[in-house]
Amino acid sequence: MESLTFMPIGWVVSGRHEVRDDGWEQVESVIELDAGRFGPEALLGLEEFSHLEVIFFMHRVRPEKIHSGARRPRNNPAWPRMGIFAQRAKNRPNPIGTTVCRLRAVEGLRIRLTGLDAVVGSPVLDLKPWFRELAPRGEIRQPAWVEELMKNYWVES
Amino acid sequence: MESLTFMPIGWVVSGRHEVRDDGWEQVESVIELDAGRFGPEALLGLEEFSHLEVIFFMHRVRPEKIHSGARRPRNNPAWPRMGIFAQRAKNRPNPIGTTVCRLRAVEGLRIRLTGLDAVVGSPVLDLKPWFRELAPRGEIRQPAWVEELMKNYWVES
Numbered sequence A, B: 001m002e003s004l005t006f007m008p009i010g011w012v013v014s015g016r017h018e019v020r021d022d023g024w025e026q027v028e029s030v031i032e033l034d035a036g037r038f039g040p041e042a043l044l045g046l047e048e049f050s051h052l053e054v055i056f057f058m059h060r061v062r063p064e065k066i067h068s069g070a071r072r073p074r075n076n077p078a079w080p081r082m083g084i085f086a087q088r089a090k091n092r093p094n095p096i097g098t099t100v101c102r103l104r105a106v107e108g109l110r111i112r113l114t115g116l117d118a119v120v121g122s123p124v125l126d127l128k129p130w131f132r133e134l135a136p137r138g139e140i141r142q143p144a145w146v147e148e149l150m151k152n153y154w155v156e157s
Helices: A144-149 B144-150
Strands: A004-006 A010-014 A028-033 A051-057 A096-107 A110-114 A123-129 B004-006 B010-014 B028-033 B051-057 B096-107 B110-114 B123-129
Touching: A051 A110, A051 B096, A096 B051, A096 B123, A123 B096, B051 B110
Parallel strands: none
Antiparallel strands: A004 B004, A010 A028, A010 A123, A028 A110, A051 A096, A051 A123, A096 A110, B010 B028, B010 B123, B028 B110, B051 B096, B051 B123, B096 B110
16 A cells, blocks of 8 residues: 655744643744745735635654544543544544634745644645635534534633 | 655545546545554544545646646636645645535445545545534635636536
């Protein structure tokens, strides 16, 4: 079976250092593109978008912690066992994060964001502008534990 | 600089074969997990979600076609030049797709979906349930060409 190899396009160079579950919306982060491969042209027009999707590698996940079966989200005994692909836990077979963030500014090769749940040092695999048309089509249904889990994810109460 | 290597967790085994720009919502696809590494437990509870985010490799992108600067989306002369990270063109430095799809059924290691814009054979890097709380926070702003580009993306008129 063939593996897939990617070069990071950049890194998270500023933001939160500590891996935490909650309170990401207020975090201000900076992503810097790899200056060896990209110029400011790669970001031309990005500021016309309010939101940016960041695809990043969760480099602090320890391989021995990765789950490939089922577990309770955050090991919370009140929540049901869910398959690793039925939850968004970081300790997953390919620890790739995908987050829609608020774009604040573009300065050369640096992108200032809020609401990125990636710690400093995370390699960035891709950046895509968010389009209104990408929102889920049809009504969203999710189990009750999700709302509880996400209660403080963005803004801590 | 360090590259990142991932093993696919599965593949798109049924759906559209032809790489096309538009009309993805009606496409029915099947993703099958790698049976050598995963059991049905990996998908436990997934059916409680209506929508699933699929992270996949666009394996049909030809390396010589990849852009790393700016170009007009779909080479349309009516649209402005945009940096490769200010558009979602497939010919990008790391051709990784991220799409929120409609989950139809889970059958053992097979997941039936609609609205996945990945052709048959695409390696799947990750699957994550979509949470209502992941929608962009704050008002969405995007340039006018996006609405035109997306007009027939899901349903062809």
